[in-house]
Amino acid sequence: MGITKSNLFTEEQNEFARVAKALAHPARVAIIDHLIKQNACINGDLVQELGLAQATISQHLRELKEVGIIMGTIEGTKVSYCINPERWKAIQQLFEATFSRFQDDDGVCC
Amino acid sequence: MGITKSNLFTEEQNEFARVAKALAHPARVAIIDHLIKQNACINGDLVQELGLAQATISQHLRELKEVGIIMGTIEGTKVSYCINPERWKAIQQLFEATFSRFQDDDGVCC
DNA sequence: TTGTAAGATAGCAATATTACAATGTACTCT
DNA sequence: AGAGTACATTGTAATATTGCTATCTTACAA
Numbered sequence: 001m002g003i004t005k006s007n008l009f010t011e012e013q014n015e016f017a018r019v020a021k022a023l024a025h026p027a028r029v030a031i032i033d034h035l036i037k038q039n040a041c042i043n044g045d046l047v048q049e050l051g052l053a054q055a056t057i058s059q060h061l062r063e064l065k066e067v068g069i070i071m072g073t074i075e076g077t078k079v080s081y082c083i084n085p086e087r088w089k090a091i092q093q094l095f096e097a098t099f100s101r102f103q104d105d106d107g108v109c110c
Numbered sequence: 111m112g113i114t115k116s117n118l119f120t121e122e123q124n125e126f127a128r129v130a131k132a133l134a135h136p137a138r139v140a141i142i143d144h145l146i147k148q149n150a151c152i153n154g155d156l157v158q159e160l161g162l163a164q165a166t167i168s169q170h171l172r173e174l175k176e177v178g179i180i181m182g183t184i185e186g187t188k189v190s191y192c193i194n195p196e197r198w199k200a201i202q203q204l205f206e207a208t209f210s211r212f213q214d215d216d217g218v219c220c
Numbered sequence: 221t222t223g224t225a226a227g228a229t230a231g232c233a234a235t236a237t238t239a240c241a242a243t244g245t246a247c248t249c250t
Numbered sequence: 251a252g253a254g255t256a257c258a259t260t261g262t263a264a265t266a267t268t269g270c271t272a273t274c275t276t277a278c279a280a
Contacts, residue, residue, distance in 0.1 A: 003234070003235055003236085003268065003269080004135065004136065004268065005137075005161070005162065005268090005269080006136060008137070008140075008160060008161045008162065009136035009137065009139070009140050009160075010140075013139040013140050013143065014136045016133070016139050017133065017134055017135050017136040017138070017139050020133035020134040020139075021130070021131075021134035021135075023126070023127065023130035024127055024130040024131035024133075024134040025114065025127050025131075025237090025238085026114065026116060026118075026123040026124045026126075026127040027114075027115075027118070027119065027238090028127070029119070029123040030119050030120075030123050032208075036211050036212045043256080043257090044256070044257065050118060050119075052115065052118065052238095052239075052240090053239065053240050053241080054240095054256085054257075054258095055239075055240060055241075055242090055257090055259080055260095056238075056239050056240065057257095058257060058258055058259085059237095059238080059239080059258090060238095061257095061258095062258085074246090076246095076247060076248070076255095076256085077246070077254095077255055077256045077257080078247095078255090078256060078257080079256075079257065079258095083212055085214035088209070088212055088214075089214070091209075092210075095209065096206070096209075099198070099202040099206075100202075101146050102146045102193055102195075102198055104195035104198075104199070113237095113238065113239080113264070113266085114237090114238070114239095114266095115238090115239080135268085137268090153226085153227090154227065162268095162269075163269065163270055164226085164227075165227090165229080165269075165270065165271075166268075166269050166270070167227095168227060168229085169228090169229090169267095169268080171227095171228095172228085172229095184276090186226090186277060186278070187224095187277045187278065188225090188226060188227080188277095189226080189227065189228095
């Protein structure tokens with residue numbers, strides 16, 4: 001059906017999945033990588049950097065913006081994007097919490 | 111087009127995205143949550159736990175298995191699934207590395 | 221062997237995603 | 251105003267995902 005039954009799951013699980021989905025495309029990972037490298041905010045010369053069309057990049061940027069990972073400020077005709085530090089930290093903690101919940105009590109399992 | 115241009119990106123970016131995609135569905139997050147809680151390996155009574163059809167669960171399990179996050183051992187007619195400890199650790203590090211690459215040099219940005 | 225139980229797989233319908241060309245919008249410069 | 255630049259949005263085509271029913275497959279029990 002292509003539609004996710006979100007109501008079956010907890011808010012946390014849905015949130016985790018939502019963030020993961022934003023990170024689930026290499027172009028978006030590449031955008032984030034680039035934004036981290038160019039610590040100062042860069043604009044859509046991502047189009048040059050990655051080999052995708054301008055419209056495609058714009059769409060990926062929007063998805064990242066929608067989950068709050070990045071934010072953009074208009075500077076004349078250009079737009080400066082950058083990582084949202086608070087959100088970034090929150091997401092980092094969300095993932096760390098999940099990952100650290102599992103302990104390898106080796107031998108218990110399969 | 112629905113097809114990802116993986117060749118444009120680095121192997122790391124593709125790998126990160128691939129793992130993120132496996133985590134990008136609440137049902138799969140719920141499965142992992144459940145496997146962590148029931149430290150001992152449980153089988154497909156996930157069908158009871160989550161409210162999805164058996165076939166759907168089976169499909170999600172396969173996706174998690176494909177990226178190596180979980181593994182299953184056959185026990186008679188049942189299958190015991192559990193987290194793959196090594197892979198889990200590797201993924202944890204992959205994410206930690208990415209998340210810690212960004213420092214909030216506050217004020218630099220937007 | 222026949223039946224049964226637990227999972228896997230195939231095939232389908234509905235919906236989502238990816239990517240792009242074309243177009244729209246907003247700002248800047250002359 | 252008119253032209254150009256930088257993005258965003260819209261529309262569209264191709265493909266992927268989600269979830270299900272129905273149907274294997276495998277292991278075990280009688």
